[in-house]
Amino acid sequence: MVMAAMHVQVEAWCLRVLGHGILTSLRSDAGGQMSYLFRFDSDDRGPCAVKVRPESARRISRCLQLQSTAVNSGFPCARPMTGVDKLDPGMVVSAESWRPGGEMNTDGDLAFARRSASLLADLAAILEKESPAGLGAPPPWMHWNPPTGRLWPPNPVVDAMDQDRVPEHVTAIARAVSERLANSSLPLVVGHGDWESQNLRWDGVSPWAVHDWDSLVALPAAAIVGAASGAFASTSVPTLASLEASDEFIHSYEQARGQLFTAEEHEVAWAASLWPALHNARGESLFQSPPTALQALTEQAPQRLQRAGVR
Structure with a gap:
């Protein structure tokens, strides 16, 4: 059209x-x-x-x-x-x-990790009794186990491109993350699946608006939090938050909800923290864009995989 x-x-x-x-x-x-x-x-x-x-x-x-x-x-x-x-x-x-106004935070520091995680926890408390039925498949940056059995969710435009441009280590990490998350049997809940700074607006330190409600997902809570912990600092150029900031995000979410994750949930969270960056790194490679997510992913993947229980 x-x-x-x-x-x-x-x-x-x-x-x-x-x-x-x-x-x-x-x-x-x-x-x-x-x-x-x-x-x-x-x-x-x-x-x-x-x-x-x-x-x-x-x-x-x-x-x-x-x-x-x-x-x-x-x-x-x-x-x-x-x-x-x-x-x-x-x-x-x-x-x-129409809900204009507010400012986008452009600093992925620990203080913002705490504020962002607390806001996500507020939303989780509101939606915790809602059925995840009807939400269907998550968007591609959260879709680590497509029903096709392929590694990446289908996208005709992207799939038609030269896949040899994607570095081998990105594919290997994606496969490890996909397998780890496929082995989880945690229950599905409703959550926001695109928890990036570019979708949040603030009035000082107070939240003003959360946008992009098309990106609600039905996934385990730990996976939603983990993906957000890696992506929360992304603005117009998606990246991967620092390990320290992701750790602070997960810990702050647990504190705000008043319940600690189990060992299994922690592993799922750290595995999921990699997938949005993997999606973005693949896109950077295929479209030959600056390797912002790719560089951060390459540097941090070994430690994140270790925390995800992937050896």
Whole structure:
């Protein structure tokens, strides 16, 4: 769907669902999937954020339900204003309240690790009784065991590229992490699967907004925390937090929840801490981007694997 045609479809949907107003195209983001963001200034409801993405309507509907649960519990996030509808071809659309402002933290130090982990623990407390049903497969940066049996989750564009560009040690680490996480039988819970600094906004040290609710996942709690402990410091350029910061993140989460992880959960957390960086390092290699995640991964993987129980 070209952008002009999409704008027409989205505008028609907004006028039908949200009433009269003005639609403005904001941006598109290329990641594991492509999403398009618009602002719709509704005469009746005020400004809304409208998001279009190639997703399952069932999955996005469940994400919106859980986002509503969070905002109704006082968690800092936008409020869904509509359900999800389908657009042609293969795209879905929904709208939420416009929540600008706040600042992105660009320092992955220990103090920020504690604040970020505490906020994730607050969300876990809100969602702990919610069923993980309906969320389907996680996004590729959290999808370490795809049902295809392949190492990486399917992505036609990425899979068609020259895989020899990916360093052998990245593939070897990914296989070790995938096997370790496949051997876990921890129960699934609901959590945020893209806990990067770029998705959080702060008012000083107080949380202002958590974005990207499409990235809710159904995974073991330790895996969600572990992945966040590695990714929490990422801004516009994804990286891997320092070992000390990841350790502080996991410990702070345990303190905030008032319960320590078991030995098994600690290993799962450290294994999962590697996967977002593995996903990003593979992407850097294939697209020949600066090796930010690749360098951090190469330096830290031996110690993280050891803590994950991988020898």
